[in-house]
Amino acid sequence: MNNKKSPQISLHIPPKMWHQFHHTLLDARTNNEEVIGFLFCKCHQVSKQKIRYLPQSWVVPSPDCYERQSASELVMKQQFHEYLLETFLEKEQLDVVHIHTHSDRHKPEFSCVDDLYESAYAKFLSSHFKKKPRLISGVFDETFQHSQFRIWDRKGKSFESINCTQSWFELTQEANRDWTELMFARQQVFGEGVQKQLGELTVALIGCGGIGSIFAELLGRLGVKKWILIDPDRLESVNLNRLPAATQEMADQQWHKVHYVKHLIKRIYATGSAVKAIPASIADAAARQEVAAADLIVVATDNHSSRQVAQELALAYMRPLVCLGTHIDMQPNNTPRMYCRVTVPPLGGGWCLMCGNIINLHRAALESAANEINHLAAKVGYVEGISNPAVFWLNSLCASTGVGIIHSMLSGFLNVDNGLDWVYEFPGSNWLKADTNYLGTSGCYFCGG
Ligand SMILES: [Zn+2]
Numbered sequence: 001m002n003n004k005k006s007p008q009i010s011l012h013i014p015p016k017m018w019h020q021f022h023h024t025l026l027d028a029r030t031n032n033e034e035v036i037g038f039l040f041c042k043c044h045q046v047s048k049q050k051i052r053y054l055p056q057s058w059v060v061p062s063p064d065c066y067e068r069q070s071a072s073e074l075v076m077k078q079q080f081h082e083y084l085l086e087t088f089l090e091k092e093q094l095d096v097v098h099i100h101t102h103s104d105r106h107k108p109e110f111s112c113v114d115d116l117y118e119s120a121y122a123k124f125l126s127s128h129f130k131k132k133p134r135l136i137s138g139v140f141d142e143t144f145q146h147s148q149f150r151i152w153d154r155k156g157k158s159f160e161s162i163n164c165t166q167s168w169f170e171l172t173q174e175a176n177r178d179w180t181e182l183m184f185a186r187q188q189v190f191g192e193g194v195q196k197q198l199g200e201l202t203v204a205l206i207g208c209g210g211i212g213s214i215f216a217e218l219l220g221r222l223g224v225k226k227w228i229l230i231d232p233d234r235l236e237s238v239n240l241n242r243l244p245a246a247t248q249e250m251a252d253q254q255w256h257k258v259h260y261v262k263h264l265i266k267r268i269y270a271t272g273s274a275v276k277a278i279p280a281s282i283a284d285a286a287a288r289q290e291v292a293a294a295d296l297i298v299v300a301t302d303n304h305s306s307r308q309v310a311q312e313l314a315l316a317y318m319r320p321l322v323c324l325g326t327h328i329d330m331q332p333n334n335t336p337r338m339y340c341r342v343t344v345p346p347l348g349g350g351w352c353l354m355c356g357n358i359i360n361l362h363r364a365a366l367e368s369a370a371n372e373i374n375h376l377a378a379k380v381g382y383v384e385g386i387s388n389p390a391v392f393w394l395n396s397l398c399a400s401t402g403v404g405i406i407h408s409m410l411s412g413f414l415n416v417d418n419g420l421d422w423v424y425e426f427p428g429s430n431w432l433k434a435d436t437n438y439l440g441t442s443g444c445y446f447c448g449g
């Protein structure tokens with residue numbers, strides 16, 4: 001017997017892409033015939049046990065792309081097929097997902113015809129391309145309610161079932177865990193499913209200072225137990241005005257901020273939590289690898305360059321990103337202007353922190369430049385000093401809103417498929433909500449928007 005455990009394979013389609021793809025598929029159907037569509041994916045080996053396929057592009061052939069199209073048979077034109085292969089397999093080196101529908105209304109099964117065709121196609125793909133692309137196939141019922149997905153081996157001889165997710169988070173719920181904890185009795189109204197997902201969610205928090213620590217305390221209390229904490233800094237006395245439960249003693253002992261936030265989580269969960277504290281910058285290779293494997297990336301740093309890195313990672317590994325920040329400045333007449341901002345770029349691209357002008361690339365570049373250059377720039381007024389004003393209550397407002405948005409993303413009571421960018425302004429007390437249709441520039445270098 002071979003007891004080597006094969007890795008868990010999944011396909012994660014961003015909700016916005018799924019929405020466009022499946023509506024185009026529905027529109028392509030004129031009568032009752034079967035329709036097909038393709039996704040072209042990058043493969044991310046998360047660990048030895050876990051592989052994710054992440055769609056980069058999709059294509060739904062229009063009727064004129066077919067040689068023959070009927071309820072039982074679909075044959076694409078040679079020229080169109082060659083175009084697909086050349087563009088996505090030869091040039092972009094992607095793997096293929098083949099999705100089609102069956103005209104019934106219950107859980108569909110792959111047919112013998114599907115088996116024959118897909119087996120031959122899997123074999124064709126690996127024998128024609130150096131990179132030996134994999135074939136994943138999916139079949140839906142005509143209502144798109146039920147589906148099955150599988151991945152073929154390169155010889156086209158066997159396949160195994162895989163999971164396909166079309167939401168923000170890819171979570172496998174552990175069946176035999178007890179979720180009836182008394183601790184969450186007062187939030188039962190949001191449903192057992194949401195509580196379970198919170199318990200399964202792994203959050204990578206970049207920045208464990210004034211906003212990050214409150215965020216961790218709030219999301220931890222809501223039910224998140226799995227954390228990856230990233231921050232190179234140590235706790236100082238000047239931080240004590242805004243870090244919950246931080247003490248002078250911790251500052252005297254120069255605790256790393258990641259260990260202080262780990263302490264906050266362990267204070268909530270005496271048992272059952274998993275917290276990785278990484279006292280390094282997000283530029284660190286090990287930190288990046290952990291972030292890429294998380295279910296959600298939250299960036300709460302006070303600089304532009306780490307936010308840029310977080311966004312690049314979120315795009316490269318198709319992870320949901322939540323960006324939190326506050327800003328206080330003084331007007332000439334000595335009245336303060338205070339802002340907090342919560343930004344969630346759409347999963348899988350569309351717009352990002354860079355093309356949405358949420359962060360400033362010029363500043364990011366200066367920040368990540370060598371220290372001496374930074375000093376020079378500061379002298380001529382390009383970079384702000386490190387002593388940015390910060391207060392607990394404004395940070396709390398920002399962190400609370402971020403947690404609320406994540407809670408609603410899981411519950412589905414707020415649709416953020418096109419992303420979200422909210423700015424709160426005090427003392428005017430206005431929430432300014434950006435129209436996400438106007439965010440981003442087409443052909444963005446980072447997200448392809
Ligand atoms: Zn079929």
Ligand SMILES: [Zn+2]
Pocket residue numbers: 350351352353354355356440441444445446447448449
């Ligand atoms: Zn962009």
